[in-house]
Structures are given as structure tokens and as C-alpha cells.
Amino acid sequence: xxxxxxxxxxxxILAVSQTAFASEAPQSQRELFNQAYSQYKEAxxxxxxxxxxxxxxxxxxxGKILYKDSPKDLAALTVNxxxxxxxxxxxDKKKRKATFKKAxxxxxxxxxxxxxxxxxxxxxxxxxxxxKAKVMSTPSGTKAEIEKALELAGKNGDEVFVxxxxxxxxxxxNRGKFSHHLRDLTLxxxxxxxxxxxxxxxxxxxxxxxxxxxxxxxKKPEKAEKLYLNVIKQFDTxxxxxxxxxxxxxxxxSIYEKQGDSDKSTEHCxxxxxxxxxxxxxxxxxxxxxxxxxxxxxxxxxKEGYVVLSFTISQTGTVKDIEILDSKGGHxxxxxxxxxxxxxxxxxKFENGKAVDAKNMKIRLDFTLS
Numbered sequence: 519x520x521x522x523x524x525x526x527x528x529x530x531i532l533a534v535s536q537t538a539f540a541s542e543a544p545q546s547q548r549e550l551f552n553q554a555y556s557q558y559k560e561a562x563x564x565x566x567x568x569x570x571x572x573x574x575x576x577x578x579x580x581g582k583i584l585y586k587d588s589p590k591d592l593a594a595l596t597v598n599x600x601x602x603x604x605x606x607x608x609x610d611k612k613k614r615k616a617t618f619k620k621a622x623x624x625x626x627x628x629x630x631x632x633x634x635x636x637x638x639x640x641x642x643x644x645x646x647x648x649x650k651a652k653v654m655s656t657p658s659g660t661k662a663e664i665e666k667a668l669e670l671a672g673k674n675g676d677e678v679f680v681x682x683x684x685x686x687x688x689x690x691x692n693r694g695k696f697s698h699h700l701r702d703l704t705l706x707x708x709x710x711x712x713x714x715x716x717x718x719x720x721x722x723x724x725x726x727x728x729x730x731x732x733x734x735x736x737k738k739p740e741k742a743e744k745l746y747l748n749v750i751k752q753f754d755t756x757x758x759x760x761x762x763x764x765x766x767x768x769x770x771x772s773i774y775e776k777q778g779d780s781d782k783s784t785e786h787c788x789x790x791x792x793x794x795x796x797x798x799x800x801x802x803x804x805x806x807x808x809x810x811x812x813x814x815x816x817x818x819x820x821k822e823g824y825v826v827l828s829f830t831i832s833q834t835g836t837v838k839d840i841e842i843l844d845s846k847g848g849h850x851x852x853x854x855x856x857x858x859x860x861x862x863x864x865x866x867k868f869e870n871g872k873a874v875d876a877k878n879m880k881i882r883l884d885f886t887l888s
Contacts, residue, residue: 551580558598570602578624590639593631597646600624604653618653625650644670644683648690660691661699678721681710685725696732704728723752727762730769739773746770750789759793767793771805771863780836783863787835790865791873802831802879806863812885813850823847824884825855831864833873847885855883 558573574595581595603621608614628646632639644667651663664687671683684707688700708729711722730745746766753763767786774783787805796802816823826844829837837859845852859881867876 547580547584551577551584554580558602562602567602567605567607571599571606574599574602589631590635590642593628593635593639593642593646596624596628596631597642597649600628600653601649604649615655618655621653622650625653640670640673643667644686648683648687651687652691657697657699660697664691664699664703677710678714681707681714681725682721685721685728688728701732704732717748718752718755723749724762727766730766734769734773739777743770743773746773764790764793768805775806775861775863784834784836787863787865788873791835791868794865796867796869796876801881802864802876804862804864805835808858808861810858810883810885811854812887813848813854816848816850816885817887820887821847822886823851824882825851826880826882827855827859829859829879829881831866831876831879833866833875835864835866837862837864839877843880851885854885858883 554573554576558570558577561567561569561573578595578599581592585592585595600621603617603624606614606617608617625646629643629650632643632646647663647667647670651660651667654660654663667683667687668680671680684703688696688704688707691700704725708722708725711719711725715722726745727749730742730749733739733745734742746769749766750763753760753766756763767790770786771783771790774780774786783806790805823846825842828839828841828843830839832838840856840859842852842856845855864876866873868874
């Protein structure tokens with residue numbers, strides 16, 4: 519399988535040339551920039567979004583002085599600042615709207631800089647349009663930015679490159695729930711990859727995973743299952759565990775459990791257990807979980823509570839030996855919590871290449887009313 523990297527325009531951090539400093543810039547400004555830019559990259563790596571905004575802003579402000587004669591580098595700093603703003607999660611709608619408005623203005627500023635550079639900065643502009651699409655206030659505005667990116671991608675007549683940009687649009691803008699437009703672009707991209715790329719090409723396999731996700735979300739498990747199984751088949755040729763292979767196994771667990779096929783589900787629970795080393799210092803995350811039934815009589819009384827349980831994860835990833843350690847609110851919460859936990863599936867623990875029971879697991883299930 520070919521080694522895959524994201525499309526050239528998909529940059530987590532748009533790089534800044536260290537040779538573009540104005541020679542007359544004071545040493546202190548250069549040092550401050552280097553420090554801020556280094557802290558920005560560190561914040562991105564550690565996914566500390568508020569720190570990323572802080573240091574991206576400092577880098578951008580210093581860059582307007584140091585890179586005034588290098589529009590390409592200044593545009594990159596501007597995109598970094600705008601992108602960090604777009605990644606901030608804010609529950610307050612007014613604050614979020616103001617943040618996105620600022621990010622949008624910065625993306626416009628960056629695009630204006632790129633527009634005047636020769637040769638044309640096509641990949642950087644595509645990336646910027648897609649990131650700008652994320653902060654548009656209306657679906658039509660988002661769609662317009664995607665179309666601008668696709669128009670730029672199509673200028674060289676390379677169908678595969680256009681398909682890669684369509685997938686990049688999905689990856690950039692997918693927030694769990696995606697529009698019909700994004701869905702259609704993803705299926706179009708996959709269709710192109712099927713026609714133009716070999717079965718084991720990484721771009722094609724990763725698109726296959728995303729299309730499977732779409733079908734699963736649309737409650738078309740048979741279509742999703744077929745694609746997930748092929749994703750696993752292609753990644754089986756690698757000598758390392760790819761996260762999309764892990765994801766395919768995990769999603770198949772959910773599909774099979776909902777179909778009541780525990781045997782098939784077990785096969786994929788075990789596969790995940792082999793792939794992902796067990797961490798005794800971290801609580802295991804269920805591969806499949808069902809929602810708890812809130813006792814109706816307690817809900818009518820606005821009664822809340824919790825249940826703390828101990829359990830064992832079996833060699834096949836099922837839950838057994840459940841015991842109530844503590845609870846508050848009444849026995850109906852205990853009954854519901856125990857019944858719920860019995861249906862969950864986990865990846866089994868492996869020791870020396872063999873599945874073993876993982877005992878003394880603990881979990882707290884809370885019953886709260888919004």
C-alpha cells in the first residue's frame with residue numbers, strides 16, 4: 519500500500535520561512551517571534567486551543583512587521599491565527615459568532631495576500647477557502663467557499679486531485695452531522711478513486727472508510743459493513759495498526775450488536791484487543807454501549823441518582839460478574855444500570871498474546887434529568 523499524506527493543501531500549520539525576516543528587524547522582535555511561533559506549534563501538537571489562539575495572534579502581530587515584504591509567509595501566519603480561532607469551542611452563541619467573524623476577516627485577508635503572489639498559490643488558497651467555509655454563518659456561504667476551492671482544484675484538469683479536495687472538504691467540515699452537499703462530494707470522490715486508483719491506494723481506502731461512515735449514519739448497515747471489511751482487508755497488509763483499521767473494527771462491533779449477531783461482534787472486539795495495548799492506568803472505553811432506561815416513575819418524581827458498579831471484561835469482550843458497589847436514588851436505578859452494563863462490549867485484555875479476563879473494572883453511571 520502506498521504511504522499516504524494528506525493533500526498538499528491540507529496543512530495543520532502553514533509553515534513560515536525562517537529566511538524571510540527583514541534584515542533591519544530588531545533582534546528582540548525576531549526572538550519574540552521565534553518564541554511565540556514555537557509555542558504556537560507546541561499548542562497545536564498538544565491540542566491546547568486557547569493557547570494556540572494566544573500564540574498564533576502574537577506570531578501574526580509580529581509577523582506583520584517582520585514579514586511585511588513576504589506576503590506568502592504573512593498569509594500563512596494569518597491563516598494560522600484564523601484557523602486557531604475557528605477551532606475554539608464556545609457554548610455562548612454571541613461569543614462564537616464574534617470569534618467566527620474575526621476568523622472570517624482574517625481568512626479574507628490571507629486570500630487577498632495569496633491572490634497577488636506569483637506563481638499562484640493554488641494549494642494554499644484551496645486550504646484557506648475550505649477553512650473559511652468552516653466559519654461561514656450560512657450553509658450557502660459554506661457551500662460557496664467549497665465551490666471556490668473545487669474551482670481552483672479543477673484548473674489543472676486532474677480528476678484525482680479534485681477528488682482529494684472533495685475528501686479534504688469532508689475532513690475539514692465534518693462535525694459528526696454533515697450536509698447533503700458534503701455527503702455527495704464524498705461519494706463523488708470515492709467514485710473517482712474507484713475508477714482511477716488501485717484498490718490498495720491509501721486515498722481510496724480512507725475515502726472508503728468515510729463513505730462507510732455515511733452509510734452507517736444513514737442506517738444502511740449492509741453497505742457500510744462491506745466497505746469496513748474491505749478497509750480492514752487493505753490495512754492488514756501494513757506492519758502497523760492504522761487508526762482507520764481500528765475504527766473499522768469498532769464500527770463493525772456496533773453494526774453487529776444492533777443486528778443481534780454477538781459472534782461476529784466478538785471477532786472484532788478480539789481484533790481490537792490485539793491491536794490496542796491494554797493500559798491498566800486508564801479506564802477502558804466501551805466499543806458498544808446502549809443508553810440507560812430511566813425508570814419512568816423516578817422521572818415523573820424528578821428523582822436523580824447514580825450507581826457505582828464493578829465488573830469483569832471477559833476474554834471475548836463481554837461484561838460479566840457485575841456487582842453494585844454504591845448507589846443513590848433507589849433500587850430501580852440499580853436494576854437499570856446493571857441491565858445496561860450487561861449489554862456493553864469492550865476490547866478484551868491481552869497478556870503475552872492471549873486474551874484474559876480483566877477483573878475489578880469500575881464504572882459510575884449517573885441518572886440525571888436535564
